[in-house]
Amino acid sequence: MAVARSPIIDETNRLEALRALGDLTDGTGAEFSALVAMAARFVDCPIAMLNLVDRDAQRTVAGHGIELSELPRTVAFCNHTVRKRDLMVVPDAREDVRFQMNPLVTGDGLRFYAGMPVHAPDADGTRQPIGAICVVDTEPRQLSPAAAEALRHLATVAEALIAARGAANESKRQAERMARQERVLLQAERMAMIGSWRLPLGTDHVEWSDNVYRIHGLEMGDQPALSEALDFYPPHARAIVSGALAQLIDEEQPLDIETDFVTARGEFRRVRSIAELERNDGQPIAIVGIVQDVTDRYTMEQALRRSAELDDLTGIANRAVFNRTLETEITIAQRDGLPLLLALVDLDGFKAINDTLGHLAGDDVLKAVGRRLEQPWLKGSVAARLGGDEFALIVTDPALASSPAAFVRRLEAALAVPVTANGLTIMTAGTVGVALVSPDTANIRDMIHRADTALYAAKRARVGLDRRVMERRAS
Structure with a gap:
């Protein structure tokens, strides 16, 4: 039989589109199992699968009438579907020169195959064929127009489900990345003795990060009132901090000051505070800033200054x-x-x-x-x-x-x-x-x-x- 020439596929972008979806073959997708069961019923075939075609292998996402498996890409029928980029029907594999010697035909007795490619967008938004939804039988047969139409519709549903799962996987990956970044940030804060804080305008309570509690010598607890936070500064330093906050609010001047500080344990420290206004739709809604314990640096500078002056x-x-x-x-x-x-x-x-x-x-x-x-x-x-x-x-x-x-x-x-x-x-x-x-x-x-x-x-x-x-x- 004549074999149609397959369109050229950008394999690099195709594989990137596939891998961007994350792992879809973990067997947890009940929606995929339901989809292939519908395919088997609509086409009236004993076996239906949703397969992804990776660089070297075909991996089954969900199967009906067959166990989940992995095949070399070279023997996978869906590989041909991906390359064709359209519905592919093999009425009798023994009569098709492409598949007569395929071990799935000679060994497993596969005779009939019909598959429709499923797509996912790559980084540029171009739809790339990443796999296929297919039906298989050990008896030769024809695919009716109604069954072909059903397979096309099911491929569209598969793409939607894959996109949803991919988005969920990406959200999970982003959450994991954010969790890792937060852990790194907390480690960096502890190493650098830096903490972040936020004071919503119109309220009297300051939101502290974990390390701000450590800098104050406090156990983590409720958000303190602004007056309580200012009590950690000696009177002369408290006046400086209060004035800088008022100037920040009234004149919108960023705050960058270094002052004396006394912890809850009565330890003298030196801290640097930086802050600016947080805006929403151009309107200031909060003051956000960081505070850093710079006692070691300050002590060293003072010692160097004394040694230079005494x-x-x-x-x-x-x-x-x-x-x-x-x-x-x-x-x-x-x-x-x-x-x-x-x-x-x-x-x-x-x-x-x-x-x-x-x-x-x-x-x-x-x-x-x-x-x-x-x-x-x-x-x-x-x-x-x-x-x-x-x-x-x-x-x-x-x-x-x-x-x-x-x-x-x-x-x-x-x-x-x-x-x-x-x-x-x-x-x-x-x-x-x-x-x-x-x-x-x-x-x-x-x-x-x-x-x-x-x-x-x-x-x-x-x-x-x-x-x-x-x-x-x-x-």
């Missing part, structure tokens, strides 16, 4: 901080007419301590001086080590700055430091030179120069005093 040995400010602070205070004092006193300190006898008692004893002296320059009576003066045994104080307290001579006497008395090592005690002291800011103070170099001049004048006077004391003792 003298390693004494723990007081270094020269760079001293210069910035003095420049700022000079500007403020001249602008507002406030008092400002700069005191420079040079230690007396420090070299003798290093040479006699060693550098460890010298380090102890420097540390002791640093502590004494931060005593309460100095009332918040900024103490700095300028280098070696040179120190400075920036004094802004009006009472202290109003009596420079009395201040110098009290400070020099405080700097008398006894040092003992290896049974030997040496007393060290400090000489102080001061300068007051004045309207003609041009810059920090000008003020430091005047204080430095006073310091060396005080040192010369002390040397002269010490010489006279020694002469009196010798006479």
